[in-house]
Amino acid sequence: MDQSILFVGLLAAPAVGAAISLVPRDGVEILASLVSSAAAVLVSLLLLASGASGAFGFFYSDGLTRIITITISSIFFTSVAYSWFYVKRINEPLIRFRWYYSLLDLFAFTMLLAVTVNDLGFVWIAIEATTVTSALLVALERERTSVEAAWRYTLIVSAGLVSSLLSVIFVYFSQGTLLISDLTAGPLQAGLLMPLAVGFALVGYGTKAGIAPMHAWLPDAHSEAPSPVSAMFSGILLPTSIYALVRTFNLLQGLASFAAMQNLLIGFGIFTALLAAIIIGYQRNYKRMLAYSSMENMGIILVGFALGGIGAIGAVIQIVAHAFAKSSAFYGAGNILVSYESKSMAEVQGVASRLKYSGYLFALSCLAVTGAPPFGVFVGEFMIIAQAMSTGNFALVLLLAAVYTYTFIGLNRQSVRMVFGVSPTGGGTLEDKAAKQGTNSARENWLSVAIPLANLLVALGIGVYMSPLLLQAAQGIVP
Amino acid sequence: MTIPASLLGEVAGLLGILVILSALYLQSQTFVDPTIRAVAVQSLLLAGFFVVLYLESGVADLLYLAAITAGIRGILIPVVMLYQVRRFKHSLRESGTGQRVPSLVIVGVLMTIGGYALFKTALLPTLSNPSASVPFVLVLLSFLLIVTRRNALTQMTGFLEEENAVLYAGALIAPTIPLLIEFAVVLDILGVVLVGVILSATRDVLRTLEEPELEQLTG
Numbered sequence: 001m002d003q004s005i006l007f008v009g010l011l012a013a014p015a016v017g018a019a020i021s022l023v024p025r026d027g028v029e030i031l032a033s034l035v036s037s038a039a040a041v042l043v044s045l046l047l048l049a050s051g052a053s054g055a056f057g058f059f060y061s062d063g064l065t066r067i068i069t070i071t072i073s074s075i076f077f078t079s080v081a082y083s084w085f086y087v088k089r090i091n092e093p094l095i096r097f098r099w100y101y102s103l104l105d106l107f108a109f110t111m112l113l114a115v116t117v118n119d120l121g122f123v124w125i126a127i128e129a130t131t132v133t134s135a136l137l138v139a140l141e142r143e144r145t146s147v148e149a150a151w152r153y154t155l156i157v158s159a160g161l162v163s164s165l166l167s168v169i170f171v172y173f174s175q176g177t178l179l180i181s182d183l184t185a186g187p188l189q190a191g192l193l194m195p196l197a198v199g200f201a202l203v204g205y206g207t208k209a210g211i212a213p214m215h216a217w218l219p220d221a222h223s224e225a226p227s228p229v230s231a232m233f234s235g236i237l238l239p240t241s242i243y244a245l246v247r248t249f250n251l252l253q254g255l256a257s258f259a260a261m262q263n264l265l266i267g268f269g270i271f272t273a274l275l276a277a278i279i280i281g282y283q284r285n286y287k288r289m290l291a292y293s294s295m296e297n298m299g300i301i302l303v304g305f306a307l308g309g310i311g312a313i314g315a316v317i318q319i320v321a322h323a324f325a326k327s328s329a330f331y332g333a334g335n336i337l338v339s340y341e342s343k344s345m346a347e348v349q350g351v352a353s354r355l356k357y358s359g360y361l362f363a364l365s366c367l368a369v370t371g372a373p374p375f376g377v378f379v380g381e382f383m384i385i386a387q388a389m390s391t392g393n394f395a396l397v398l399l400l401a402a403v404y405t406y407t408f409i410g411l412n413r414q415s416v417r418m419v420f421g422v423s424p425t426g427g428g429t430l431e432d433k434a435a436k437q438g439t440n441s442a443r444e445n446w447l448s449v450a451i452p453l454a455n456l457l458v459a460l461g462i463g464v465y466m467s468p469l470l471l472q473a474a475q476g477i478v479p
Numbered sequence: 480m481t482i483p484a485s486l487l488g489e490v491a492g493l494l495g496i497l498v499i500l501s502a503l504y505l506q507s508q509t510f511v512d513p514t515i516r517a518v519a520v521q522s523l524l525l526a527g528f529f530v531v532l533y534l535e536s537g538v539a540d541l542l543y544l545a546a547i548t549a550g551i552r553g554i555l556i557p558v559v560m561l562y563q564v565r566r567f568k569h570s571l572r573e574s575g576t577g578q579r580v581p582s583l584v585i586v587g588v589l590m591t592i593g594g595y596a597l598f599k600t601a602l603l604p605t606l607s608n609p610s611a612s613v614p615f616v617l618v619l620l621s622f623l624l625i626v627t628r629r630n631a632l633t634q635m636t637g638f639l640e641e642e643n644a645v646l647y648a649g650a651l652i653a654p655t656i657p658l659l660i661e662f663a664v665v666l667d668i669l670g671v672v673l674v675g676v677i678l679s680a681t682r683d684v685l686r687t688l689e690e691p692e693l694e695q696l697t698g
Contacts, residue, residue, distance in 0.1 A: 094680060121658040128665050132672050139680055147680050154677055155634055158669050159625055162641045165662060166618075166648060173606075173653045192605045 004056040006047045007116050010069065011109060013039040014076070018105035021098050029101035030084050036105055037077035040112070044073040055181035060118030067316055067470065068115045068236075068243055071323045074458075075235040076108040078451050079228040082331050085448045086227055087140070089338055094142040106133040107232065111240045120178040123244050124161070124168050127208060130237060131157050138225040149217075149224035156217040157208050164204020167248060170197035183251050195257035201248040202268060209241035210295045211302065212272040222291030223343065227334025230287065234294040234330060235323035242298060242319070246305045265306035266396065273299030273403045281410030285343045286336070289414055290329050293369050296407050297322045297377070300400070304384040307391065313471075314383025317462065320470070321376025325368035325459035331452035332362035335444050336418075345414060349421040357449045359419040361456060366415035368459045370408040376462030487535050494528040495613040498647070499591065502620040502640060506587040509580050511632050512564050518636040518643075519557035522548050525643050529650055538654045544646065544663055551667040552639055559674050560632055583627055587620055594619045611651055617644035631681060635673060642666045 017036025021029040048070050052061040083104065087097060095103075110133050114126035131154060139150035172178050174193035188194065207214035222230045249265060252258040276296035283289035297318065304315030335358035340348045352359035368375035381404060388396045462470070501521040508514045529545035532538075594616040603609060621644055624637035646666075649659055 119658075121656075121662070125658065125661055125665050128669060132665075132669055135672055135677055136680075139677070142680075147677075151631060151677050151681050154669075154673055155625070155631075155638060158666075158673070159622070159638055159641055162638075162645050162666070163618075165645045165666075168662075169645075169649045169653055169656060172656045178657060192601070196602075 003047075003050055003052045003061075004059060006043055006050065006052065007056060007059040007061075010040060010043045010047065010073075010112055010116065013037070013043060014105040014109040014112065018102045018109065021102040021105060024098065029098040030080070033080045033083075033101040033105055034077075037073065037080045037108065040073040040108065041070070041077050044070040055118050055179070058118060059116050060180045061116065064243065064246070064316065065115055067320060068239060069112060071239065071320050072108065072111050072115065072236045075232055075323050075327050075455075076104075078327060078331075078455055079232050080104060081447070082231070082334065082451045083226075083228040085445065085451075086334050086338070090141055090226070092142050094139050094147075095136055100137065100140060103133050103137055104229070104232075107137065109133075111236055114240050115243050118180050120168050120171055120180060120183070120247065123180075123247065124165055127164075127205065127241060127244055128158070128161050130240070131161070131208075134229070134233070134237070137229045138221050140226050140229070141224070143224070145220075146224040149220035153217040153221040156214070160207025160214055161204050163200045163207075164244070167197040167200035167204060170194070170200065171248070171251070180247060186254065188251060188255065190255050190257075192257075194252060194255060195261050198249050198252060198261045199264070201245050202265065205241045205245040205248075206268065209238045209245065209298050209302075210272070211268050211298065212275045212295070215272065215295055218295060219288045219291040222294065223285055223287035227287075227330050227337065230290075230333075231327035231330040234291070235327040238294060238298050239301070239319045239323065242301055242305070245302075249305070262306050262308075266303050269299045269302030269306060270396065270399050270403070271299070272296070272302070273407075274399065275299075277403045277406040277410065280407055281413070283414065284345055286345050286348065286414070286418060287330075287333055287343050289345075289411060290326065290333060290369075293329075293366075293407065293411055294322075294326060296403065297326070297369065300381060300384060300403065303396070303400070304380070304387070307384065307387045309387050309390070311384045311387030314380040314387065316380075317383065317466075317470070318377055318380025321380055321459050321462045322369060324455040324462070325365055325375060325377060328452040328455040328459065329362060329365035329369055331448070331455070332358050332365055335448050335452075336362060338448075339443070345418055348418050351419045355444050357453075358444045361449065361452045363412075363415050363419045365452065365456055365459075366411055368456060370411050371404055372408070372412075374463040375459050377459070379463050379466070482534060484535065487531050491528060491531045491535070492610065494524050494531065495610055497524050498528070498643075499613055499616060499620075502617055503584070503587055503591070505624060505636060505640065506620065507580060507584045511630055512561060514633050514636050515557050515560045515564070518639045519553050521640065522552035522557075522643060525647060526553060528647070532650055532654060536654055540659055541650055541654060543660050544650060547660065547663050547667065548643070548646065552643065552670070556639065556667075556670050556674055559671075560635065563632060563674070563678055579627070583623070587623060590619045590623060591616050606652060608651065611648060614644045614648035614651065617641075617647065631678060635670075635678070638673065639670060642670065 013036045017032045020032035048066045087100060107130060110126050110129040114123050117123055135150055135154045138153055139147045170193045174189050174191055175183060177183060210218040222233055225233060252261055273296045276292040276299065280289055280292045301315045301318050304311040335355060336348055336351055337343060339355055342348060369377060371378045371381045385397060385400045388400060498521055501517055505514055505517045526545040526549035529541045529548060533541040595612050598612040598615045618641060621637050621641035624640060625634050628634055646663055649656055
């Protein structure tokens with residue numbers, strides 16, 4: 001079978017879903033998006049199993065592509081499914097729901113395009129297009145804060161991404177091609193422009209990936225977007241940007257400037273992780289807390305890719321495990337928000353007594369994203385710190401250990417307080433409490449519990465059973 | 480009739496200087512509407528520059544790029560932005576920026592000089608094209624505009640200026656780069672989304688175009 005047909009199918013699924021979602025009939029939008037996202041998962045699995053490597057006309061694939069593709073498709077599918085439960089509660093959405101689902105499909109389409117094209121120019125175009133397709137999703141709830149967050153997101157990310165266009169221009173000027181297959185075949189021309197290209201890619205794609213100090217948009221957008229969109233932002237949008245950065249960085253392999261740029265990426269990565277780890281402990285808004293946790297994870301993942309070796313394999317494993325665990329946390333946060341109608345941790349206490357399953361799911365998801373064994377994030381973080389140790393960079397080892405510890409304590413202390421703390425409304429049955437507070441007594445349903453549970457189990461499965469397919473694909477990304 | 484290459488070079492250099500002057504003029508404004516008009520003029524100057532480059536090199540993409548730059552960033556987006564200004568008369572002047580403008584202009588001039596010095600030291604040996612210092616300085620000035628202003632429309636002009644700078648760099652350094660037109664189109668679509676959709680939503684929901692200090696969006 002011509003493997004390029006897999007890439008066409010992968011992109012066609014969300015594109016067709018986006019078009020059908022706009023048909024003005026009730027229920028069509030959710031059905032079209034569900035079917036298209038399920039089709040994308042299926043094709044991604046076929047792509048993973050096919051082991052497709054190299055250039056396929058317009059497309060390019062290696063281990064990293066195959067793994068990120070299945071991650072994007074899966075989180076896309078679960079976010080569409082969770083939207084079914086979540087978006088109904090929005091009374092005055094900024095756009096009609098069929099536009100919401102259509103944009104969700106297009107958002108996934110642009111991310112899938114970014115990780116499968118064989119041209120750095122198109123990678124940039126696709127990542128820029130993710131901003132266009134997702135800007136309105138952030139502002140869906142039509143509140144002052146969400147509209148403001150959408151503006152900040154679009155402006156900061158766009159301004160940053162223009163810098164990465166300079167990176168693309170420099171790569172072309174110095175190498176005469178933008179095709180990833182040609183660039184990776186090497187040897188490349190040395191000179192100042194290639195490290196400069198990586199520097200501009202770091203600023204541009206780093207802005208979109210939430211790398212400090214260009215991260216200002218991230219906590220706002222993650223906390224104000226509807227929970228399914230927050231899950232897609234955190235779980236797959238940030239790694240897609242990291243993918244573009246890593247593709248550019250890996251071109252330096254074998255060039256004299258590699259070590260200097262490696263240190264630069266490690267520096268930015270660890271700074272991001274440290275900053276986020278410190279801020280997490282002081283958060284008052286639980287969705288912002290999760291957003292900073294995403295920043296921390298992206299910082300560590302960047303360090304892993306920069307270190308290379310098993311650090312890069314660890315980074316890939318962490319990308320996948322974090323995507324499933326963090327999306328589970330955001331879905332859990334969505335259930336809490338629906339019930340409490342507040343994002344303030346001070347007002348959300350005793351979740352376990354009000355929401356039978358969501359509280360525990362939220363607490364477990366928080367454990368998973370902070371690298372508690374045996375979840376997959378732990379395996380990724382362990383491999384990254386092991387690589388740092390093997391290179392003899394003990395200062396980095398200490399800093400990573402500090403980040404792991406501080407984040408683990410900071411985030412889980414807050415989540416435990418939310419889930420098991422004493423409710424400010426005092427005793428009585430749950431229904432009594434809801435009635436006393438006059439709050440929305442909406443309860444979780446099977447869908448709102450099953451989706452985060454499924455994702456959490458995948459994050460656990462990655463930790464306890466290292467799939468040979470995943471390992472094989474991950475090893476393929478080490479240059 | 481063939482235009483002498485030396486004359487084209489002189490015209491290109493002159494347009495480059497005018498682009499930088501327009502960027503400094505942008506920094507010196509406290510009112511929003513002259514800022515928008517200045518970025519429109521800058522885009523038209525840049526379109527002229529692309530035409531000159533086309534006459535020099537014969538690369539047809541540059542002509543399309545000139546048309547896109549003049550049509551979208553020179554006319555369409557500024558017209559929509561000026562319409563937004565008319566809807567919000569109270570936002571014509573930026574709040575709190577007036578007193579800082581002289582110092583911002585000085586910072587802008589220093590960035591221009593410093594940016595050129597940095598370019599000459601670090602990039603000129605590799606790029607071997609002194610004119611490339613113009614987009615390099617322009618990027619720095621656009622960043623300054625975005626980070627120092629609070630009004631959404633002025634921040635938007637900073638984004639347009641940055642876009643001008645990068646396309647300027649692309650056309651000058653690597654005029655044969657594939658996808659140059661596509662880059663411009665995607666950036667312009669983003670500009671239209673920013674102006675047409677997000678700004679409209681901001682205006683409708685927040686009833687202002689000043690960046691508010693929202694309690695919940697801190698920390």
